[in-house]
Amino acid sequence: MTLREIKELLDAEVLVGHDQLDKEIKTAFGADLMSDVLAFAKAGSLLLTGLTNPQVIRTSDVLDIAAIIMVRGKRPSPETLRLAEELLIPVLTTKYILFETAGKLYAKGIVGCMERVDDERAFT
Amino acid sequence: MAAWKGLTTNVLSHEPALYENSFPVEGGTYENAGHVSSQIKALLKGMKISKEVVRRAALVTYESEINICSYARSGKIVLRVTPEHVTIEAIDEGQGIVDIELAMQEGYSTATDRIREMGFGAGMGLCNIKNFSDFFRITSEIGKGTHLKMVIRIDKDFDGI
Numbered sequence: 001m002t003l004r005e006i007k008e009l010l011d012a013e014v015l016v017g018h019d020q021l022d023k024e025i026k027t028a029f030g031a032d033l034m035s036d037v038l039a040f041a042k043a044g045s046l047l048l049t050g051l052t053n054p055q056v057i058r059t060s061d062v063l064d065i066a067a068i069i070m071v072r073g074k075r076p077s078p079e080t081l082r083l084a085e086e087l088l089i090p091v092l093t094t095k096y097i098l099f100e101t102a103g104k105l106y107a108k109g110i111v112g113c114m115e116r117v118d119d120e121r122a123f124t
Numbered sequence: 125m126a127a128w129k130g131l132t133t134n135v136l137s138h139e140p141a142l143y144e145n146s147f148p149v150e151g152g153t154y155e156n157a158g159h160v161s162s163q164i165k166a167l168l169k170g171m172k173i174s175k176e177v178v179r180r181a182a183l184v185t186y187e188s189e190i191n192i193c194s195y196a197r198s199g200k201i202v203l204r205v206t207p208e209h210v211t212i213e214a215i216d217e218g219q220g221i222v223d224i225e226l227a228m229q230e231g232y233s234t235a236t237d238r239i240r241e242m243g244f245g246a247g248m249g250l251c252n253i254k255n256f257s258d259f260f261r262i263t264s265e266i267g268k269g270t271h272l273k274m275v276i277r278i279d280k281d282f283d284g285i
Contacts, residue, residue, distance in 0.1 A: 034243030055242045058158030062182040
């Protein structure tokens with residue numbers, strides 16, 4: 001799916017990255033714990049999270065996350081948005097809760113960047 | 125006290141450095157947390173190193189940087205790139221770690237609420253650093269500080285994803 005289709009599906013608002021909506025997304029990861037995002041999320045995945053602080057953007061930059069969907073209607077601080085603009089990471093916000101957001105995406109063919117945490121980790 | 129994983133470091137000091145630099149990290153604040161990691165990632169990206177190695181190096185740097193911001197008074201991150209390895213050292217002046225074995229256990233953390241609000245402090249940081257490094261060593265002196273050394277092999281056959 002493209003980020004544009006994801007935006008429509010989730011009735012989301014684009015906060016950063018209007019020019020990156022043609023980006024193709026195949027996998028996603030959802031968590032509010034950045035240490036888990038760092039441990040498990042894969043490059044090119046969509047990140048679903050309820051956290052809005054600047055470390056969400058830094059974490060996404062480190063991992064080459066394709067875009068961030070902030071769930072439960074969360075809106076990041078101007079500081080977070082500035083960093084996302086600087087690092088060219090799209091940020092969208094949706095009113096759907098994390099469970100619904102993940103379910104809607106899954107129904108459209110987006111899969112988790114891993115199924116279980118005991119799947120073979122790529123770099124260990 | 126110390127804990128480690130992988131090969132001994134002696135081999136590495138004989139390799140000529142293609143790049144070496146030290147980056148200061150401010151302790152006790154999150155204002156610039158992650159800034160050094162982004163910088164180091166951008167630097168490595170420009171060096172024709174595979175995406176995977178860059179990603180792992182950025183990840184271990186970032187977890188270390190968050191640790192310095194969370195627990196130390198001040199610190200620095202030293203990056204050294206040789207033809208075969210990326211070495212990252214995180215050296216801080218701070219309270220040090222009382223029990224390294226305990227600190228290395230997944231889920232153990234002494235994090236404050238402030239750290240947890242940022243999405244960290246779940247006792248994963250040092251485990252992540254160890255898992256994503258080929259070589260890892262941690263030494264710490266109570267009241268003085270902590271020294272992490274992470275080495276990632278540059279795999280020339282691996283062209284990334």
